[in-house]
Amino acid sequence: MSNHSHESTPRPVEEGPRRVPRVLFVLIILLFGALYWFAAYGDNPAPEKTVKTFYTAYFNRDYDTVAKNLSVFWSVRFLPQYAALSPTELLNDRAKIEADISKVIADIEKDNQIPKGISIEINKEYTKQGENSALVVYGFKENGKITSMETAVLIKENGQLRIFNMSPVDPQTLEQIKSIDIKILDENFNNLLKPEKSK
Secondary structure: OOHHHHHOOOOOOOOOOOOOOHHHHHHHHHHHHHHHHHHHHHOOOHHHHHHHHHHHHHHOOOHHHHHHOEOHHHHHHHOHHHOOOOHHHHHHOHHHHHHHHHHHHHHHHOOOOOOOOOEEEEOHHHOEEOOOEEEEEEEEEEOOEEEEEEEEEEEEEOOEEEEEEEEEOOHHHHHHHOOOOHHHHHHHHHHHHOOOOOO
16 A cells, blocks of 8 residues: 555544533433433322322321312312302312311311321222213321221312312222212213303
8 A cells, every 4th residue: 555545544533522412411300300200190190199199288287288189169068158159159269268278177187196107008990080070099008007998089170180079988899989980970070060151
C-alpha cells in the first residue's frame, strides 16, 4: 500500500466524552414517576381506589379527604339543613356539604379510639363497576387477621366515584354478591342523577 493511499484514508475525528442530553434525564424521572404511580394505583380500579383513599384518610383522621370521597346523598343524612334540596341542588352544593360533613365527622370521632395498625383489604374478585355505580367488598384487618367485612356501594358524582353507602357483610353470603346485576343499580342511580326538567 502506498504512502499516498494510506494518508488519504479518512480517520475518525477524536472527540471528548459525550454529554447525556438533559431530556434523557427528564424522561427517566418521568418513567420512574409513572412506574411508582402504577405500583400505587394502576392496579386498583377507580372504585377500589376510592375506598382505600377513604379509609386511609379515616384511619389518619383526615376528615376533609374523608368528606371528599363520600356521596352528598350519604352526607345529608347527618346534615338536616340540606334535607329539602333536590338531588341536582345537592350536587351543586357539594363544596359546602363537604365542609359541613367534615366538621360533623370530626366531632363524632373525637373520642373514638382507632386500633393501631388497622387497615383494609379489598376483595378484588367481588368488585363490580357500571357506568355510574360500583360495588366493593373489603375486610378490616388487625394484627394480620380479618376481623369484619363490609360492602361499599359507590355512585359517580361529577365524574368521580364516591361512597353512597357502607354496610356489614356476612362472609358466608359473599358468593351472592357475584350474582348482583350492576346494571340495575346503574338504572336507579341514573334516575337519581338525572337533572330535573325546568318547570
